[in-house]
Amino acid sequence: MSHVMNTYGRLAVAFERGEGVWLWDTQGKRYLDALAGVAVNAVGHSHPKLVAALRDQVGKLIHTSNIYQITAQEKLADRIAAASGMDSVFFCNSGAEANEAAIKLARYYGHKKGVETPAVVVLEKSFHGRTMATLSATGSRKVQAGFEPLVTGFVRVPFNDLEAVQRVAASNRNVVAVLAELVQGEGGVSVCGDGYLKGLREICDANGWLLMLDEVQTGIGRTGRMFAFQHYGVMPDVVTLAKGLGGGVPVGACIARGEAATLFKPGSHGSTFGGNLLACTAALTTLEIIDSEDLCRNAAEVGQHIQTSLKRALAETPGVRDIRGKGMMIGVELDRPCGDLVKTALEAGLLINVTAENVIRLVPPLVMSRAEADQLVGQLAPMIRSFLLKAAPAAA
Ligand SMILES: *Cc1c(COP(=O)(O)O)cnc(C)c1O
Numbered sequence: 001m002s003h004v005m006n007t008y009g010r011l012a013v014a015f016e017r018g019e020g021v022w023l024w025d026t027q028g029k030r031y032l033d034a035l036a037g038v039a040v041n042a043v044g045h046s047h048p049k050l051v052a053a054l055r056d057q058v059g060k061l062i063h064t065s066n067i068y069q070i071t072a073q074e075k076l077a078d079r080i081a082a083a084s085g086m087d088s089v090f091f092c093n094s095g096a097e098a099n100e101a102a103i104k105l106a107r108y109y110g111h112k113k114g115v116e117t118p119a120v121v122v123l124e125k126s127f128h129g130r131t132m133a134t135l136s137a138t139g140s141r142k143v144q145a146g147f148e149p150l151v152t153g154f155v156r157v158p159f160n161d162l163e164a165v166q167r168v169a170a171s172n173r174n175v176v177a178v179l180a181e182l183v184q185g186e187g188g189v190s191v192c193g194d195g196y197l198k199g200l201r202e203i204c205d206a207n208g209w210l211l212m213l214d215e216v217q218t219g220i221g222r223t224g225r226m227f228a229f230q231h232y233g234v235m236p237d238v239v240t241l242a243k244g245l246g247g248g249v250p251v252g253a254c255i256a257r258g259e260a261a262t263l264f265k266p267g268s269h270g271s272t273f274g275g276n277l278l279a280c281t282a283a284l285t286t287l288e289i290i291d292s293e294d295l296c297r298n299a300a301e302v303g304q305h306i307q308t309s310l311k312r313a314l315a316e317t318p319g320v321r322d323i324r325g326k327g328m329m330i331g332v333e334l335d336r337p338c339g340d341l342v343k344t345a346l347e348a349g350l351l352i353n354v355t356a357e358n359v360i361r362l363v364p365p366l367v368m369s370r371a372e373a374d375q376l377v378g379q380l381a382p383m384i385r386s387f388l389l390k391a392a393p394a395a396a
Contacts, residue, residue: 011346018045021368023351034364034376035351039185039217039329042244043289044365050247053285054278063276072280079287080255083226085235087261091275092252095216095242096129101254101269102179102212102238103133107153108263109210110176118176120212121168123159125187125356128179128214137179139187159184160192162199169207177210177238178203182228185217185363188356189331191324197232204237210260212238216252217329220244221290221366224300224327231326244366247289249282251275295366296327303327306362306373313381319388321358328368332360332384336393344387350379360384 015023015031021044023031036042043050064070077089090101103120110118122128126139135143136151144150155172157164168175178200184190204211218228219241229236237260242252252274256263273279290296307323307330314320314332322333337357345352353361364376 011343013346020044020047021365021372029349031346031349031351032372032376032379033351034362034368034380035353036363036365037248038353039222039243039363041248042220042222042366043247043286043293043295044367045248047247047289047367049289050282050285053281054249057278057281060277062278063273065272066270066274070275070277070280072277072284073275076275076280076284076287079284080241080253083287084239084255086239086255086257088256090254090256090264090269091279092242092254092271093250093273093279094129094252095214095240096131096134097271097274098216098240098242098252098254099128099134099137099179099214100131102214102240103137104269105238105254105256105260105263106177106179106210106212108268109260110174112263113176113208115174115176117153117174119153119155119172119174121165121175121178121209122154122156123180123184124156125159125184125190126179126181126214127184127186129216159187159190160196162196162203165200165203169203169209175207175209177212179212179214181214181218182232183218183223183326183329185329185361186355188333188359189325189329189361191326194232197229197234197236201234201236210237212236212240214240216240216242217363218326220286221296221299222327222329222363224296224303226290226296228326245286246279246282247286249279251279251283290366293367298368299327299366302368302370302373303330305370306330306377309374309377310381313377314384317385317388319393320384325362328362328364328366330362331355332362334358334360334384334388336388336391338387338391340391341383341387344383345380348379348383350376350383352380 107118122137124139128134128137133151213236239255339354355361
């Protein structure tokens, strides 16, 4: 029996090495990686610049402490501020921790305004993490079941429904912030409407709420811009990051602007590992590579190409309900549960993922080329067609 706690349904494969969008398992079999460690390996596997920077840093120092000055952390914060237009950054180690920081920030902000039981508006089908506060914020009973009592102070509304947020504003004086994903990743790759963020900004301004965006999955070039909010010409007050930020090394961030940027004082929040030398070197180098290789543009163009090619290949395929996404965050919704496709694809040397039971999720490394994208679609489209012929349609 394995001594690893049984918290994951794992596939029977282990990888040994990688290069760009390719992975090799311990038997030497090659796979095209359209999952990137769930939107983590932004610059692909074993990027030579990232490998060199990490090797160099490990040879000098891995960790000191936030008790001391950390130059790489200062530089990384400067770089994130410049790329986002935000003011200050708190560093942590994961997406859940980044959202914990945001939720704490919102509560702190509320208390400062004299709200004794501050609440945060969250969305249905959202995913914010597995810690107690973030699973309470998450809009999925599956994530919460068995872990009650949940953390209170969240008010839930449907995704993409501004009127529902308005109704909360009119009736609930405890609300101090909204926490939203602009493309819901775990929720099935659902993209918010064009006017949604602007509408949220207006409601937040009218009520003195913080507009907080969970960009743990959408951030760092994933949607074809460095941050998903940059598609909409609207500035948020708080943004959370993690997945792609360190190119595979665990690093998360909660970034803030304006009043929210200066609320925390020494002692308000902290993390032992957060923003250490290894993590900051990984993130700085990842961001440098994204800029120097123009990977946001690549994600936009190749991502669009994948979507268009899939639409063409699967046009008039009964059972394909929708193909959607932004940049290199793409979902193919089928009319039935399709978790079995993950194994079929694995056997064929293709790494994909299924979320929300019936949505195939593609979040490849941002370095994927057009030719590699063609290979992906060339393999995936026939696989979907034959799955739909074999698998029984949903009863519904
Ligand atoms: C993955 C994810 C998280 C949780 O990140 P962890 O690093 O697993 O804690 C939070 N929010 C979103 C939108 C995510 O995709």
